Amino acid sequence: MATTVSPLAAARETVGLTQENLAFALEVSVSTLSRWENGVVKPLPPKRPKLAKLLKVSLPELELLLRAARAPYATGRSVNAGSNLRQPRSAPQSSSRTSAVAPANDEGATVGISSASAEFGETPSLTAKPPRRTDWTEVDQVKRERRDLRLNSAADLDCVVEVAKQKGPGTQAVEADPTSNSSRLGPDLEEVLSHLREQWHLLVKTDNLLGPRYALAGVLSQLDAIGELLESAWPEDRGDIVRVGAQYAESASWLYEDMCDLAAARRWCSQSLEWGLEADDQPMVTWALFRRSQQVAAGKPGQVLSLVQAARRASRGLPAPMRAALAQQEAFGLALDGDEKRAHNKIDEAQNWAATDIHGEARGGHGSFCTPDYLEVQRARCWLTLGDPARAIELFERHVPRLPTVYQRDRGVALGQLAQAYVASGEPEQGAKVAAEALHIGRSGSSLRTVADVKMVAGELKDHAQLAPVSQLLTELAVG
CATH class of the missing domain: 1.10.260.40 (lambda repressor-like DNA-binding domains)
Structure with missing residues (x-):
């Protein structure tokens, strides 16, 4: 048909x-x-x-x-x-579940739709019953009927959410046993949250390896699912969901930042901060403030430093990788402010907490990208910012090749900065060659931030258009 x-x-x-x-x-x-x-x-x-x-x-x-x-x-x-x-499978006749889509004149039926919260941009197009507490006995019945169901995609989350919304009238919510160690969210929803946490690690790796083009759709899809879960959550259970939501919102913020959409990046950063505060997740609040410090214009070192310091105050006893990330960001703020000695002291401090993640999945938590070689690349960035491209080149050339293979996007960003250093040191041909490599990585994963860095390099190279590498770079940019 x-x-x-x-x-x-x-x-x-x-x-x-x-x-x-x-x-x-x-x-x-x-x-x-x-x-x-x-x-x-x-x-x-x-x-x-x-x-x-x-x-x-x-x-x-x-x-x-x-x-x-x-x-x-x-x-x-x-x-x-x-x-x-x-649409869930048809239930046994004794089931109290309703159909996925109810006729408009059926006053006793709920509307089986995938509604999201306001920040996800949609509202039900039919008049739905007020949200009721989830009957997890009903969910357990569905789970028994679907023993072969595995939560391997974001779409599977809809099954659990739909069942939670389609309770029959008069069904009583089941209170959790206060002596039990299981969550009041119910077994299936616990599995959903576990699935979301695992998917987050895989999406982080996707971003590191392939770039935001391939990770953003997955992050937004999971945020939709989180919005739906929040609609039917008990007030006392929201914290478990928004804790996961804060992770995804911060990831959306980073991905939009890498795609040079700062307005969207700041909105999602604010959402992450809000959910982190609601969940009383102080490390997440710290990380949202760290992310916000990255979104400040380079010409505002005072604000960069203020936000990093606020992030430090927001949480005590941070994991080592987060400490390393905050220290290297503070180093960049100090370099912007021209404070060479303190900037490099901060990189030294960050090295004390360096991470060892070579898989790019952030299993060690936020900041897992701060490997020893990554931190030395950030030291090179500080030298470039401080106006010493020769020292920057030496560090870039030594440590960029050592970055774990999975961190392709970081490699592209670093190569763009190395190209800037070559141009600043009077080596236009080498600068153009490295910029072309950075451009390839940036375009393959839609890292518009990397592409923007390359365009800036190209602008500095226009007076050298007679050189073959420069001419080729300018042509590639024009074609793209």
């Missing part, structure tokens, strides 16, 4: 946008956009002006498109085949 394209999807296709392009521009996941297009949920009002602008329609026209997308739900018909809505 042919699948009908929704009016909203048709409008997107008319302006030549893919789901991935539009979702990225709106800072939502592709699955969220798909739910909009299929009428499962509607975007929140703050998202609509930008959506209308991207689709080249007026706000009233957009409202008509959204109503048309919702039509299958309003008439009680099933959603077309393009919907990303997860």
Whole structure:
């Protein structure tokens, strides 16, 4: 049977946008956009002006498109085949679960939709019952029915969330045994959180190895799932969920920063800070402040140093890798301020807490990227900032090749800085060659920060366009 394209999807296709392009521009996941297009949920009002602008329609026209997308739900018909809505298997007749999509006139049914919290840009397009406490006895029944279900993808999270929302009327919530060591969240949700934590490590490795292009979609998808879990969570259980959410929000902040979208980076950093405070996760609060210090313009050393010092105060007894990361960031702030001696003292201090992660999965926690060679690369960056490119070149050449293979993005950033050092020391040909290598790494993983560094180098090399390596670099930039 042919699948009908929704009016909203048709409008997107008319302006030549893919789901991935539009979702990225709106800072939502592709699955969220798909739910909009299929009428499962509607975007929140703050998202609509930008959506209308991207689709080249007026706000009233957009409202008509959204109503048309919702039509299958309003008439009680099933959603077309393009919907990303997860529908659980049919339950035994004794089950109290309702269908995934309820007719609009069925007052006793709940609406089985994937609703996300406000920060994820959507709101239910049908009137849903007020959220009830999760009946984990019901979830256990589903778990028994699905012994073969493994939580291997973000989509599997929808199954648990949908069951939690589809309780029958009058079902009593089951209180946890206060003497039990198990979480009040229930066994399946504990498994979901464990899955999310494991996926975070894998996404960190994806970013290190392949760059933000390949990691961001996964991070946003998991943030959608976290938003859904928060909707049905008990107040006393939110802390466990937002603790994981803070990790993902900080990762989204970093990925957007690496893609030179500082506005989105700062928004997600603020979300990470908020969730870290709600969960009373002081190390996460510290890391969010560290991330914010990286987003400050290079011309503001005072603010960089102030934020790093605030991060230090936010938590005592930090793990060694985090201490190393804070120390090297403080060193950069001091270099920006022209304080050579204290900057290098801070790098020496960071070396005392250097990490040994060669797998790029942050198993040792935040700051695991601060290996001894990474820290010496940061010392080279300080020399470059302090106006001594010769010393910077010596350190870059010695330590960049020693960076663990998985840290490809960091290698690209370092090569871009080495190219700057070569140009500053009067070696344009070598600078162009290294910049070309950095450009390849930056483009392959969408590290726009690396590409921006290369463009800056190219700007300094325009007077040397007659040199073959420089000419080739300028051509590659023009083609890209």
